Amino acid sequence: MTTNAGQNASAPSPLDAIADEVLDGIRERGTYRRMRVLDGLQAPRMQVEGREVLLFAGSNYLDLARHPEVIEAAERASRDYGCAAGGSRLITGNLACHEALEADLASFFGREAALAFNTGYMANVGVIPSIVGPGDVLISDELNHASIIDGARLARADVAVFRHGDVDSFTETLERVRPDARRVLVACDGVYSMDGDVAPIAEIVKRAHDHDAIVLLDDAHGTGCLGTRGRGTAEAAGVLEDVDILMGTLGKSIGSFGAFIVGSAKLRDLLVNTARSFIFSCALAPAQVEAARVSVRLVDEEPWRRQRLAENCDRLRAELAAEGISTAPSTTHILPVVIGDNETTMAVCERLLERGFYAQGIRHPSVPAGKARLRITPMATHTESEIDALASAISEELQAARD
Numbered sequence: 001m002t003t004n005a006g007q008n009a010s011a012p013s014p015l016d017a018i019a020d021e022v023l024d025g026i027r028e029r030g031t032y033r034r035m036r037v038l039d040g041l042q043a044p045r046m047q048v049e050g051r052e053v054l055l056f057a058g059s060n061y062l063d064l065a066r067h068p069e070v071i072e073a074a075e076r077a078s079r080d081y082g083c084a085a086g087g088s089r090l091i092t093g094n095l096a097c098h099e100a101l102e103a104d105l106a107s108f109f110g111r112e113a114a115l116a117f118n119t120g121y122m123a124n125v126g127v128i129p130s131i132v133g134p135g136d137v138l139i140s141d142e143l144n145h146a147s148i149i150d151g152a153r154l155a156r157a158d159v160a161v162f163r164h165g166d167v168d169s170f171t172e173t174l175e176r177v178r179p180d181a182r183r184v185l186v187a188c189d190g191v192y193s194m195d196g197d198v199a200p201i202a203e204i205v206k207r208a209h210d211h212d213a214i215v216l217l218d219d220a221h222g223t224g225c226l227g228t229r230g231r232g233t234a235e236a237a238g239v240l241e242d243v244d245i246l247m248g249t250l251g252k253s254i255g256s257f258g259a260f261i262v263g264s265a266k267l268r269d270l271l272v273n274t275a276r277s278f279i280f281s282c283a284l285a286p287a288q289v290e291a292a293r294v295s296v297r298l299v300d301e302e303p304w305r306r307q308r309l310a311e312n313c314d315r316l317r318a319e320l321a322a323e324g325i326s327t328a329p330s331t332t333h334i335l336p337v338v339i340g341d342n343e344t345t346m347a348v349c350e351r352l353l354e355r356g357f358y359a360q361g362i363r364h365p366s367v368p369a370g371k372a373r374l375r376i377t378p379m380a381t382h383t384e385s386e387i388d389a390l391a392s393a394i395s396e397e398l399q400a401a402r403d
């Protein structure tokens, strides 16, 4: 039988055939993914697929997404402005609250200007092509986030990759590419999202500037959590004023949604005029903007959240180490327990879920093949006994998987 479109009803449609071919390959490689359904208030304890579990897999590290003042700000903004910005920033979507958020961020980071983006992904794919293009070079850490890699692709710049976190490899790369390149942009994550280690940003900034290269720091995970005042990896390393382009996100520790760039007023102007992901997209909704403003203030006013997060992570690290389980190279609030193969990793993840702990199993392509792992992200508000219970459960499940 043929359909109106002339397709044979028993054969898969061209689209289904593509989906089958690609998904079969993904299943064969053991990297098929599905989305789990979570429900209820963002909190250390949540409903995951109908079961109440302790959440060790989120990015709401400081537990600000449910802070009463943050929720109040979002409610108020929706009442005052409505639920949408109603346009892109350059047309009708530039609301007073966007400008206020950017002024707050510029002041918090002690820089001239800030510009909001809809996501960290969009910030990176917008900023990189605004700075470099064909004939230029992006120097990139080998473990940089996908959005930096995709930004480089859109820029059509040459990419020179250095060994992860290796200052010597970075310096060699810089010295090799600099003489022939028109412009050089160096990009690195602040806190690496799958390993929880921190970029040697002070050395990178110094060497880059010695060679007239520009530095983009993607501090999606460091923002709010590192540095005395929560201004991230650059603050902790003492180079907050020296990073040329600092990207932070609002959807992780800030407990809202969106992202931002801070830097010079000229940088902001350049991005407003050239960053395509900024120009051609509807602006952030007012509720998210006002929630983020309150949250950024709370990051500064409630340092106990940052301290408790670090204490919880140190406790978990120590408890796992006592059981012979490494979380290297993490020094932060993202703790990997590398298991290796995909199947065992996902089986351990499922067993933990059944026991009431959600620590996400991560496989290739998010991490290198053969380095599948549990990625554990405690929150500031987990209790010590919850941390201890997780450590024991991981230890028991890893032992069971070995037997």
Ligand code: PMP
Pocket (backbone or CB within 6 Å): 118, 119, 120, 121, 122, 145, 147, 189, 191, 193, 218, 220, 221, 249, 250, 251, 258, 259
């Ligand atoms: N950079 C890094 C290092 C990240 O981990 C992420 C989020 N996973 C992003 C950028 C993208 O940020 P967003 O989720 O706001 O798009």
